[in-house]
Amino acid sequence: MIEYTKESQMLVAVDCIIFGFDGENLKILLIKRGFHPEGGKWSLMGGFIEKDESLDEAANKILHELTGLKGVYLEQLHAFGNPLRDPMERTISIAYFALIDIHKYERQLNDHYHAEWFLTTEMPNLIFDHNAMVEAAKQRIRYKAALHPILFELLPRKFTIPQLQSLYEGVYNTRIDNRNFIRKLTSTGLLIKLEEKDKSNSKKGAFYFKLDKKKYKAKFQAFLNFIPNPENLIS
Amino acid sequence: MIEYTKESQMLVAVDCIIFGFDGENLKILLIKRGFHPEGGKWSLMGGFIEKDESLDEAANKILHELTGLKGVYLEQLHAFGNPLRDPMERTISIAYFALIDIHKYERQLNDHYHAEWFLTTEMPNLIFDHNAMVEAAKQRIRYKAALHPILFELLPRKFTIPQLQSLYEGVYNTRIDNRNFIRKLTSTGLLIKLEEKDKSNSKKGAFYFKLDKKKYKAKFQAFLNFIPNPENLIS
DNA sequence: TCAAAAGTGTTCGAATTACACCCATGG
């Protein structure tokens, strides 16, 4: 019979895969681990869960500690619990991924952790099972972004269509036809065109857009493929 | 600075949401909790993770303990970690959901846990946050089954199209046009028609089908909606 | 013979794809 016991107590940690987009490429924020074991190696930002905090709270705290940001997109990814994943001591880790506006981060830079952005395509080897966590996060983003408009979370308030397109192209490592891409986008009604243009990448300049926040929230849940009339589900 | 400490050790449990399909309705297997706290109330099957086992191993062990089954579909759902979720002691629970062939279970019945199947639409109140776990599992199944053929995991080796249809109708709580449903199904090429008919539900009888296992495995990953030509993704 | 469930096709509109040229402008 199952019963409460002190024997199976263990450490529980949270690790965050933090994504950013610099306007051209998808990146991940890593820290140089400053303590034993594996000191000096690259790692995800993480920490142990405290007695009185929930998992989401712990993840937000850890994210805030490194980036100074609050209220950003943060989603639980997966729990990793291989008995030997941490060679020091049995530790379960709940991985979260965050999507942040990389420009907001840069203003908050915190050197304590020796944090650096890496291209998702050119990552150093990470400690423990952090490589697997990153892989899982990349897959999850692909999966989710195919059905929900989460990638907007990576963009600044003002962004251009070519930026958005290269973000999608980066995430899916593919080329997209720009006419069809724009048509799909505009048909969602999520974008509001601004007067201003971004001339940093071309002489003609690309119009800035911003997100229609209300429609974004309303349309965030929208999927289903195998079932006709998903709108009409009785609940 | 973060450092290893005994202070934040806590219990880590696994809870399983076990789904079955009796040919007409989607059901969940619950146990009557036989120990403190909340003894006598209905609960998900669960248990603590031991020092030397991974999360998946623990979940499989727990599932096997109740159902006698091995090698069934089991997927990690979510980690639940509200500090007060278990009133006795701080416990993190990693929830898993399982999809089993209900008929295989019945032969293995284990009375020790006072297990019973409940309609997903008529569930008793559960202990702790198990109600929320069940809700999350139902949502996850809807989500996933819209994109992947997981619901076959609930069916016996031989099944009929009307059974399959009522399974989908149950999961999505909706009516589906049978002609369109059959067309979609057959276009996947996953089904192999058998000679035999099931006459238990009609005089005419419905042909049995079985799953083409090879195609099932090959087609299991197949989704994507926002991105053209998902087949051509470079990886 | 008839009630009850199984099985079968067609038509229409919407969505997706493929595809190529002109525009605006800073250098």
Add this chain to the structure above:
DNA sequence: CCATGGGTGTAATTCGAACACTTTTGA
């Protein structure tokens, strides 16, 4: 003036949804 990236339209096809009658046979 021209090189560079931004922006635009159409035709063909595929896909999804709506829709109703015939078949089988045990009771």
